Amino acid sequence: MTSPHSPNQNQLLAALPTEEFERLLPDLELVEMRLGDLLAESGETARHAWFPTSAIVSLHYVLESGDASEIAGVGHEGIVGVSLFMGGNTTPSRAIVQTAGHGYRLRAQALILEFDRAGRLMRLMLRYTQALMAQMSLSGTCTRHHSLLQQLCRWLLTTLDRMPTNDLVMTQELIAGMLGVRREGVTEAAGRLRDLGAISYRRGHITVLDRELLSTQVCECYGVVKKEFARLLSDVQHRQDSVSGVK
Incomplete structure (x- = not known):
């Protein structure tokens, strides 16, 4: 029976050329992502990157008081763990599963090795990070003005x-x-x-x-962020079907 799960359900993985995708494949682990699961804690060094397929992950900024609010969300269009390839290793945000589903977990070292090859994956990750930054900046503006x-x-x-x-x-x-x-x-x-x-x-x-x-x-923030993701990642969807199927 064919599995309903595939890494190609994540748009970033689906956009990779076959050669780069197959180098990552042995390290891609299908995982169930349950509501409330903590994927990354503020200030801790990440050991994995996460590519949601049907789950949605919420990135929270946590204050010293313990209060927190969402600064961005990540679904099948993205990755949790940009600090790994941006060189920071840690992040002040916390990643929690907002909507239960599935995704793929990738060892940090496997992602870094592929990123350092300076191929398609590197360019995709940098463009996604720019779109994520736009989402974060608009989130703060929206909270204050709308x-x-x-x-x-x-x-x-x-x-x-x-x-x-x-x-x-x-x-x-x-x-x-x-x-x-x-x-x-x-x-x-x-x-x-x-x-x-x-x-x-x-x-x-x-x-x-x-x-x-x-x-x-x-408010206008929704359309601005959506347009920025489309602008930066417009060719991702165009290549989803070109990646070889994975069971």
């Missing part, structure tokens, strides 16, 4: 872009933690979207009923 309703719409739309379904397994408390706001604020914003007919929700689940309506309520 309403909680707009931020919630941005978060919902960004999450939907990484999922095959409109049904999100996510509590309002967890969303509040992602956005760094009080749960009551998320409840009020979600209630307004429900009254508009954009979403429905029950405990632990949010279903997007009208994505176009969400798009009319979201």
Whole structure:
């Protein structure tokens, strides 16, 4: 029986030339990524890079008080572990699985060795890192200048872009933690979207009923980040089918 899982479900891995991809293949390990799993801790040296396929990972900045909020998300379009090839080895952010699914884990040394060959992987990783930086910078601006309703719409739309379904397994408390706001604020914003007919929700689940309506309520940050990812990684999708299939 053919496995439903493949490294090619991650856009960065799928864009690699066959020769580079096959050098990484022996070190790519399929892993289940469960909700709440801690992939990387702030200040600790990373031993692996992670390529999500169906999971979504949230990058959090953690304050000395222990409070944290999301600064970026990573899905099938990206990688968790950019500090490995950027030379920093550690990062002030924490990586936690936001949406359960699967992905591929790669030993740090295997990634570094391939990056140092200065081939296609290196160019892809640098362009992805630039797009990730754009996402991080807009996240801070959005928090300061846009309403909680707009931020919630941005978060919902960004999450939907990484999922095959409109049904999100996510509590309002967890969303509040992602956005760094009080749960009551998320409840009020979600209630307004429900009254508009954009979403429905029950405990632990949010279903997007009208994505176009969400798009009319979201701030400009969503479109700016999406456009930047498309600009920097536009040729990634064009090459997904050219990489040999992997079982």
